[in-house]
Every structure is written in structure tokens, then in C-alpha cells.
Amino acid sequence: MEQYIKIFNLKVAVNLKEFVQNELLKDLDISPEIFWGKFDKAVHELAEINSKLIKKREDLQKKVDEWHKGKRSENFDLNEYKRFLVEIGYLVEEKDNFKIETKNLDSEISSIAGPQLVVPIMNERYALNAANARWVSLYDSLYGTDIIKSEEGGSERYDPARGQEVIKYVREFLDEHIPIQGTSWKNISNLIINNGNLVIYKNESDFKLKDTQKFVGYRGASNKPSAIILKNNNLHVEIIINPRAFSAAHDIAGISDVIVESAVSTICDNEDSVAAVDSDDKIKCYKNWLGLMLGNLSVKFEKNGKVFERKLNPDRSYVSKDGRKLKLHGRSLLLNRNVGHLMTNPSIILKNGSEVPEGIMDAFITTAACLHDLKRKGNSRSGSVYIVKPKMHGPEETAFTDLIFTKVEEALNLKKYTCKIGIMDEERRTSTNLKECIRTLKNRVFFINTGFLDRTGDEIHTSMEAGPMIKKGDMKLSKWISAYENNNVDIGIECGFSGVAQIGKGMWAMPDKMSDMLSEKIGHLKAGANCAWVPSPTAAALHSLHYHKIDIFDQQKKLAKREKAKLDDLLSIPIADRPNWSMEEINSEISNSAQTLLGYVVRWINQGVGCSKVPDINNVGLMEDRATLRISSQHIANWIYHGVTTKMQVIEIMKQMAKIVDQQNISDSNYEKMSNNFENSIAFKTACDLIFEGKKQPSGYTEPLLHLNRIKKKTNQN
Secondary structure: OOOEEEEOOEEEEHHHHHHHHHHHOOOOOOOHHHHHHHHHHHHHHHHHHHHHHHHHHHHHHHHHHHHHHHHOOOOOOHHHHHHHHHHOOOOOOOOOOOOOOOOOOOHHHHOOOOOEEEEEOOOHHHHHHHHHHHEEEHHHHHHOOOOOOOOOOOOOOOOHHHHHHHHHHHHHHHHHHOOEOOEOHHHOOEEEEEOOEEEEEEOOEEEOEOOHHHEEEEEEEOOEEEEEEEEEOOEEEEEEEOOOOHHHOOOOOOEEEEEEEOOOEEEEEOOOOOOOOOHHHHHHHHHHHHHHHHOOOEEEEEEOOEEEEEEOOOOEEEEEOOOOEEEEOOOOEEEEEOOOOOOEEEEEEOOOOOEEEHHHHHHHHHHHHHHHHHHHOOOOOOOOEEEEEOOOOHHHHHHHHHHHHHHHHHHOOOOOOOEEEEEEEOOHHHHOOHHHHHHHOOOOEEEEEEOHHHHHHHHHHHOHHHOOEOOHHHHHHOHHHHHHHHHHHHHHHHOOOOOOOEEEEOOOOOOOOHHHHHHHOHHHHHOOOOEEEEOOHHHHHHHHHHHHHOOHHHHHHHHOOOOOOOHHHHOOOOEOOOOOOOHHHHHHHHHHHHHHHHHHHHHHHHHOOOOEEEEOOOOOEEEEOHHHHHHHHHHHHHHHHOOOOOHHHHHHHHHHHHHHHHHHOOOOOOOOOOOOOHHHOHHHHHHHHHHHOHHHOHHHOOHHHHHHHHHHHHHHHO
16 A cells, blocks of 8 residues: 655655655755646646546547447448548548657667667666667677577587587678678688778788778777777677687687677667556666666676676777777667556545556656756767657647646756657557657657557457457458558658658567567568667667668668558458358467467566566467557457357366466466466456456556556555
8 A cells, every 4th residue: 555645736655755855856956845846736737638638539439439330231431431530530630741850869869770679667687788788799699599500509508510600690791791802701810900991811911891981990909909890881890809718719810709789779668568556666667767867777686606786888988990089889778668648656646636647757757867867968968858658649649748748848947859759659540640640749759660569459449349350460461550560651751750760660579589580570671660679689689680781761762752651551440351260260369369368467467577478379488568468358359249259268268278377387486376266366367357348448458457456466465
């Protein structure tokens, strides 16, 4: 139970009040009295608008539901559907063309294309790993994954043959993207710097790079450098030279590693990948973010009997080719994903007795933490605060986000538009009105990103009454998803994002399938994305190789000439036309969804784990968060509603899958089984409710039921 203290018209959790006073505002020119006074005034004004916008979502959904109910027996008329959506205000008028006007963006946003990590901010070790994933060993990333095939894959014993395959792979990468005139990286014997030029030796013969501009600097003595710094497509590569290192034992040039610039930016997530339901949880998120902004976050942990301490990496110093001492930024540029507009949190109670809208609380506190960075410039060197805002529905809600951060800037004495906003294009009413959403934030927007899973969840929920949906696996082949992905890029380019702001694509969900990722994820670059999400530092290093292959800004120029995505395609509804699936097909589809759903929910509810690698029914580890949960629960709910399956059938499958999930977690000493007591398992009942109550959930979101039952579980534990 929260313990509160009265501050102005607010009841603030005591531990949150102490955090704000003793940590958040320490060494800032804002007293707790001024902070809470301005917050009190702003939050009561904003909360009222927030409530009206949530009510509008509900009203629009009811109208869409009624329209579909009345049309089921008729042939679907797209033009009539569009007229209806305009009439109710779901679709808004698209106005004249414009270009975004966002200023003071860091180069990681505007001119460096590369991988983007997403990390749960509740876990300080993961957060530090992500922040430090700007620079990652390519040797390690290749050796430890399925890209290199050998008998010792996954073994702790070093395999020299596997090591040689890694070296060969890296030399071929260098030959392809930073070639030497007249020879191969495989043949070199030495590297030195002579009069600011990189000289590469093969025995007694000397060579130079085909493009000498790709050499930018070095470390150590010029005649015996310890590192060579190269650059291609604005991404750096460091060749580490240490003949005494184990990894250089058979390397005539003494190269011990190659470090690649990897996670150029990282989203520190307060939303889909965390389980933060009360003030204790929120303070943990806020403390970790504050530590990153102060630059002093650290964590000690034990591994193989040894205690390690992890801190933020320093900048990387080097000598430029003209002899000047320079530095490369040592960490990923950190962005903070706040909570969306829907959820409230018991950390603060407003004067009418309601909980504070969590997204508004996030806006004030995460931005206040950034004041420390604005003084020290350890994260943003351009003086910007980067906030990613999810789950916004249409231009009114993006305009509301602009208002929230205007109030934040006024309260914290920040220059207007210091706070930059990333738009998650993951709700149907946003994608169909994307240009007008961007217009409302044209002075703040630094990023637009497609999120296939949440977007599919909203697609299913919005059109729940239209009919039974196609299988989940078929969604990626449907007309609407192609139009959605293309439209995001088309609108971004049209609005002047290229070379200014990020156009992003979604997550690679299989962290153990790096060979597949290397084959497939280059598609995100071909589609026009200058950043795309990855689940780990290793994945960031490997995905970075794609950005050496494609100059994304050239690619965006080509895409600007293609035919634009059509609204008609975007509005096509993925219902199954007279589905004739066998019972085996139906059961298989439900079983797959139920198994991953249960695997995620049981950890969320019982252990407070908001993002985890959940083995699917075939024991392939998939990164699961609330977005994957939303699509699975909505899809089964849709099939029950339209008679493809029954509630009884789903319950039986859920029980079968719970036994499998229990078995998959048998090695976890903290795991609580579901199958030995279905009636009293809060986690199992929550997973069932997400399906059976799914049609009633606002926009099909899973958070209300998850939060309710996580609080119940925490109360029972205490």
C-alpha cells in the first residue's frame, strides 16, 4: 500500500517525494516547492484533457463497431467506409505539404544511420549494457552466434578453427567496404601511420586504402599504433592491434579485434518492456534514468564466482590523421520512452481522488532528470531531450503531447522545443492520419517508427466486429501491412525527415537467430529506415554491418520517386474470406499464441519481468513484451467472438500450454507453477482474462489487466 503526503492539491507517495527532493532535484536550480507547485497546476489542467481524449477513443470505437455490425450481411464498400470515417472524425483532412522544423538534433539522429536498441529501464545492468553498446567487438559477436558454423558453436571451449572463421569473415567485411588498393586485408602484415596517411604492408610491399578518406585516425605511436580508426557510411570501425593478445596469436599483423560502431541510439523504455505498477517500480525506473543522465549509474554483479562492476564507458580518444587529439562519443545516444496517454499510476493522487496519468508524470520527471545532462552534455551534445511517445491515436493526441511538453518546459525553465518527440506510428488512427500527426509536432519530432505488433493489435481491435481475422502469420503478407510500412517511409521522406530525423522500423524478435537476422533485416534498410530495433548489443553489432552495405540517405532519395502508398490499401481489413480451416489448423494457431502469451504473463505477474525471451512451442526463444501480448490476446478474442473457436476449447488449450510453460521454466528457482492450481494462479487467470475480456479492453491494450493483477500479486506477497 502506498503511503502519501499532501503537497498542494496532490497526494504524493512518500518515497516518490523523497526521491524528487533528495535525488532528482539535487544540484538543480529548482526547489521541490517550485517543482511540485508547477506540476500541481499543470497536471490538473492536462489530466482533464487526457480524460476527454481517452473518452473520444471509446466513442469512436463504439461508432466503428456499430457500423460494422450493420454491414456484415452486405458487401464491404470501401468508399462508404471512408466517408463514414471522415464523418465521425476518425479520418481528418490532409492539408498542404510541409517540412519538419526540428532544430538542435544530435548527429546520431540526423546523419548517422544505424541500429537502435530498446532496453527496459527498470534493469540497470541491461541499461548500462545498452548504453555501452555503441562500440561492440565484432569478433565476439560473430564467434558467439550461429553466423559462424562449427562443431564448437555454443561451447565454452575455444575452437581455433571457429576463431579463424571469424577472422576470415571480418577480413572479407573489410575487403568489401574499406578495401585496400592492390591487395586484401587477409594478406597484410603491418599497419603504420606516415605523415598522416595509413600505410598497409604485405611483407615488404606497402599499400593504401582505395578510398583514403576512410582512414580517420589512430591510437598509440604512429609507427606502432594500438588501434586504427576507419569510417564508412558515417559509421566507425576500430582495428585493435595487440600482438600479445590471445586472439592475435596467429595473426601476422597483430590484429586482436575489430570493434564496430553499433547501437547508435538506444530507447530506455518505461513502457512495453517494463512491469512498473506502483511508486516503488516507478522510482526504480526514474533512478536508473537519472543515473544515466548524471553519468554515474553503476551496478555490481557476480559471474563465475567473481564480482564485477559495470559503469558507463568513457569517450574514445584518438589522434586524427592531421595530428589533432579528438574523441568519439563512447555511448549510445539515449532516448526515453514515456508511457502513453491511457494508463494511470497510484504514485500520485489528484485532487478529485483519481490516479495521475502516468505519461504526464513520466514527462515531468524524466525531463527533469535530463536537466543534469543538459549541464554536462554527456548524452546530448546539442542540448536536446529525447522522448519517445507511444500509443497516440491521431492528431489530437499528438497535439496533446506537444502541449504536455510545452508545460514541462515552462515548469522546468527550458527553452521551448528543447524536448524532442519520437512518434510511434503503431495505432491505426495515427497511421491513417500520419502527416497531420507529424504536423502537430513539426518543431519537436525527431523520429517516426512503425511497430508491427501493436499496430496489428489495434487493427484487430478496431475492426473486431468486421469478421474473423486471418492467421497471425499471414498478417505480414496482407495488403494493409505493406501499405502501412511504406506509408510511414513515404510520409517521413515527404515531410523532410531524410538527413534530419529518424525513420525507424521494428524489432528482430529472435535473439538466438542471428544468421537469419543477417539475411533478413537488411530489408529494413531497403525499405528506407535509417534505424531499426535490435534486442541485444550482439544483434546491434551484427545489424550494423547492413548500414555499411547501404547508404540509407541515397536509398531514401530513390524511394522518394516511387508511387506513394494508398490510403485504400491502408484501410483494407484483414478478415478471412469464408475461412475453412481444419480443427487442427485452428488448434495449432491458438496453441502457438496461448503458449507465448502464458510464458510472458507468468513472468510479468509473478516476477515483475516486463520483457523476456520466451521459448515458443518449438522452443525457439522470442523476445516478448506487451505488444506481442496485445496481438495474441486480441487475435484469440476475435476468433472466439466470430465462432472460429469456443471459450471452452481455448480454456483447454490454455491449460495444456500452461503445463508446457511450467516445464520450460523448470530450471528457474523463483518460478511459480500455474498447472498445479489453475483456480488460484493469478498469472493463469490474468492470461485467460486478457483473451476472454479482450474485446472490452480499451483499444485492446493489455496494461489495465496486467497492472491490476500485478498489484494484486504484490499485495499477496507482502
